[in-house]
Amino acid sequence: MTEPLLEVKNLKTYFHSSAGQVRAVDGSSFYIHEGETLGLVGESGCGKSVSALSVMRLIPNPPGRIEDGEVIFEGRDLLQLTEAEMREVRGSKIGMIFQEPMTSLNPVLTIGRQLTETLELHLKMTKQIANRRAAELLDMVGIADPEQRLKDHPHQLSGGQRQRVMIAIAMSCNPKLLIADEATTALDVTIQAQILELMMQLTNELGTGLLIITHNLGVVARYADRVNVMYAGKIRETGPAIDLYRNPKHPYTVGLLNSVPRLDSRSGSRLIPIEGEIPDPANLPTGCAFRPRCQWAVDKCASEDPPLVEAAEGQMTACWEHENVTRTPTGALA
Amino acid sequence: MTLVQEQTPTTATDEESGGPLLEVSDLKVHFPVKRGLIFDRTVGLIKAVDGVSFSIMPGETLGLVGESGSGKTTTGRAILQLVKATSGRVMFEGADLVSLSGNNMRRMRRRLGMVFQDPYGALNPRMTAGDIIGEPLVVHKLYQGRQDLRRQVGELLETVGLNRSMVDRYPHEFSGGQRQRIGVARALAARPSFMVLDEPVSALDVSIQAQIINLLQNLQDEFELSYLFIAHDLSVVRHISDRVAVMYLGKIVEVAQCDELYENPLHPYTKALLSAIPIPDPELDRRRDRIVLEGDIPSPLNPPSGCVFHTRCPVAVEDCPAYVPELREVAPGHWVACIRADGYGQYYTSTAG
Numbered sequence: 001m002t003e004p005l006l007e008v009k010n011l012k013t014y015f016h017s018s019a020g021q022v023r024a025v026d027g028s029s030f031y032i033h034e035g036e037t038l039g040l041v042g043e044s045g046c047g048k049s050v051s052a053l054s055v056m057r058l059i060p061n062p063p064g065r066i067e068d069g070e071v072i073f074e075g076r077d078l079l080q081l082t083e084a085e086m087r088e089v090r091g092s093k094i095g096m097i098f099q100e101p102m103t104s105l106n107p108v109l110t111i112g113r114q115l116t117e118t119l120e121l122h123l124k125m126t127k128q129i130a131n132r133r134a135a136e137l138l139d140m141v142g143i144a145d146p147e148q149r150l151k152d153h154p155h156q157l158s159g160g161q162r163q164r165v166m167i168a169i170a171m172s173c174n175p176k177l178l179i180a181d182e183a184t185t186a187l188d189v190t191i192q193a194q195i196l197e198l199m200m201q202l203t204n205e206l207g208t209g210l211l212i213i214t215h216n217l218g219v220v221a222r223y224a225d226r227v228n229v230m231y232a233g234k235i236r237e238t239g240p241a242i243d244l245y246r247n248p249k250h251p252y253t254v255g256l257l258n259s260v261p262r263l264d265s266r267s268g269s270r271l272i273p274i275e276g277e278i279p280d281p282a283n284l285p286t287g288c289a290f291r292p293r294c295q296w297a298v299d300k301c302a303s304e305d306p307p308l309v310e311a312a313e314g315q316m317t318a319c320w321e322h323e324n325v326t327r328t329p330t331g332a333l334a
Numbered sequence: 335m336t337l338v339q340e341q342t343p344t345t346a347t348d349e350e351s352g353g354p355l356l357e358v359s360d361l362k363v364h365f366p367v368k369r370g371l372i373f374d375r376t377v378g379l380i381k382a383v384d385g386v387s388f389s390i391m392p393g394e395t396l397g398l399v400g401e402s403g404s405g406k407t408t409t410g411r412a413i414l415q416l417v418k419a420t421s422g423r424v425m426f427e428g429a430d431l432v433s434l435s436g437n438n439m440r441r442m443r444r445r446l447g448m449v450f451q452d453p454y455g456a457l458n459p460r461m462t463a464g465d466i467i468g469e470p471l472v473v474h475k476l477y478q479g480r481q482d483l484r485r486q487v488g489e490l491l492e493t494v495g496l497n498r499s500m501v502d503r504y505p506h507e508f509s510g511g512q513r514q515r516i517g518v519a520r521a522l523a524a525r526p527s528f529m530v531l532d533e534p535v536s537a538l539d540v541s542i543q544a545q546i547i548n549l550l551q552n553l554q555d556e557f558e559l560s561y562l563f564i565a566h567d568l569s570v571v572r573h574i575s576d577r578v579a580v581m582y583l584g585k586i587v588e589v590a591q592c593d594e595l596y597e598n599p600l601h602p603y604t605k606a607l608l609s610a611i612p613i614p615d616p617e618l619d620r621r622r623d624r625i626v627l628e629g630d631i632p633s634p635l636n637p638p639s640g641c642v643f644h645t646r647c648p649v650a651v652e653d654c655p656a657y658v659p660e661l662r663e664v665a666p667g668h669w670v671a672c673i674r675a676d677g678y679g680q681y682y683t684s685t686a687g
Contacts, residue, residue, distance in 0.1 A: 188402050194628075197626050216612075256541065258544075259540055260569075263596065263611050264618070270551065278509075293541075
């Protein structure tokens with residue numbers, strides 16, 4: 001197998017607050033190959049966004065700090081680069097799209113200026129060439145009448161159009177990797193579908209690696225090649241999407257799949273929720289953080305945090321009891 | 335074009351089970367758009383809700399789905415008289431809520447509950463959980479002495495799965511899921527027969543969402559409640575609803591029994607909406623057809639002529655911008671507002687009515 005495009009090794013990002021130390025990401029390792037789509041799923045506070053921000057080195061310090069780990073991208077450890085070198089990577093090698101495009105776009109600059117800025121800075125284009133390229137990019141992301149739209153300010157566009165502009169900016173320098181952090185969460189259902197299809201089409205055409213960060217298990221099921229499931233700062237299960245959904249080996253993954261309402265379940269059917277609450281990240285349970293909510297928990301889970309081990313071909317899970325974990329609690333195979 | 339229907343879309347079993355609890359007919363909520371400093375000239379009209387009719391039977395849940403600007407939230411608020419209806423009727427327990435006087439409406443309020451999306455914003459941060467839940471009891475004088483109030487509040491806390499000992503805590507001391515439980519307890523306090531649930535689980539995490547959905551289902555069984563469940567998430571709606579109405583730009587475009595709507599959607603908008611929602615099962619989902627609608631949702635200030643969906647409709651024909659399609663019953667209990675839809679998920683080639 002070839003070297004992965006991005007390899008994160010044992011990443012630890014902690015935040016320091018008056019409430020104590022929060023281990024937002026606590027020893028997380030994952031990789032993405034060129035052209036591959038990786039889904040990173042989890043609920044609020046699980047560390048999925050902090051993982052992405054750590055890769056981009058956008059963790060506000062203080063209160064946050066990358067304590068340990070390596071982020072190998074194209075053979076270099078991004079954590080060792082100077083700020084100037086890192087800026088180069090951010091603009092042109094790794095693109096990132098966030099949930100709320102209005103906060104990522106500058107409200108007083110035209111769409112055109114925000115696009116050409118990147119092109120002039122990173123690709124050293126002249127104004128005229130950059131302008132022409134900007135119009136091409138808007139056309140590529142499906143914005144009608146691109147020359148006119150270049151003169152618009154962000155508030156003149158709809159939410160979906162703004163997210164298209166964000167994609168155009170992120171893709172403007174042909175990055176190797178695109179990170180989409182809840183990029184479609186704030187959008188309406190039909191617009192969400194448009195944006196996701198657009199992102200998939202562009203990354204497929206250009207061979208870009210894609211990291212989709214979301215709480216939506218459906219989005220990951222539809223688009224991801226592989227999936228990482230995060231809970232309380234750690235990746236608890238990882239594997240090819242089809243295998244992981246068919247045969248989840250971590251109690252948390254099982255719990256998520258049982259509790260999420262499905263479009264194809266009969267009316268009036270009952271969900272099986274995960275009992276209890278998501279733990280306070282400043283005050284995690286000892287041993288396995290999922291133990292208080294886990295139906296398979298044994299004594300060992302309270303004292304020792306299980307490492308990721310291979311549970312099936314290509315599928316790793318962090319659970320002492322993974323051999324007993326099945327989607328149907330009775331153990332009957334569907 | 336003979337598509338006019340006088341009836342309102344109700345369940346097929348309407349007559350057998352004795353009339354509906356709530357009947358909304360031709361409800362309209364239009365907001366004037368004003369401009370000018372000294373003279374407030376009305377320069378336009380946002381037709382947030384534009385002629386909506388439906389009914390809800392006792393113990394039934396009607397799911398109301400749609401995207402932003404569809405008017406689903408305004409419909410819920412207009413039923414509860416939280417915004418003033420421009421015209422139409424809302425018959426509830428024998429009275430038309432739209433024309434009730436202030437005092438009569440205030441008395442009627444205890445029969446109506448509402449749960450909001452944002453469990454952070456909906457609770458007064460300076461009131462304790464007990465005060466928040468007990469407020470409807472105090473307002474409607476539904477208790478005898480402080481002891482009784484405290485007892486009732488304690489029971490409500492337990493009913494929604496919280497601990498009696500939490501009565502003196504403030505909203506910030508609760509998690510999001512617990513806060514939504516407080517919101518539900520408050521809505522339940524005065525023993526309503528009908529509740530509007532406006533995106534009650536949208537702001538919650540997946541694992542907590544399921545807890546609240548189950549709670550709402552249990553309460554409905556226990557107290558024989560009727561729900562209007564407003565949401566954009568069609569997966570959640572399928573779980574909880576008996577019937578579902580789909581709204582687009584102020585109008586209902588399709589209504590049917592829940593499973594019928596999901597298995598046999600007839601309106602091109604409903605079909606697109608369903609196909610846009612992924613199923614958390616890669617093997618199944620990747621085999622589904624995908625209909626990706628083009629363009630944005632038009633502004634409700636300037637909606638398209640004729641069928642409001644025609645600008646994005648993949649099967650629109652010449653007549654669509656010209657005629658406003660009425661809801662027609664194409665199969666028992668299945669109503670659709672599309673001149674091309676037949677009862678089988680296919681489309682008429684011409685506009686035969």
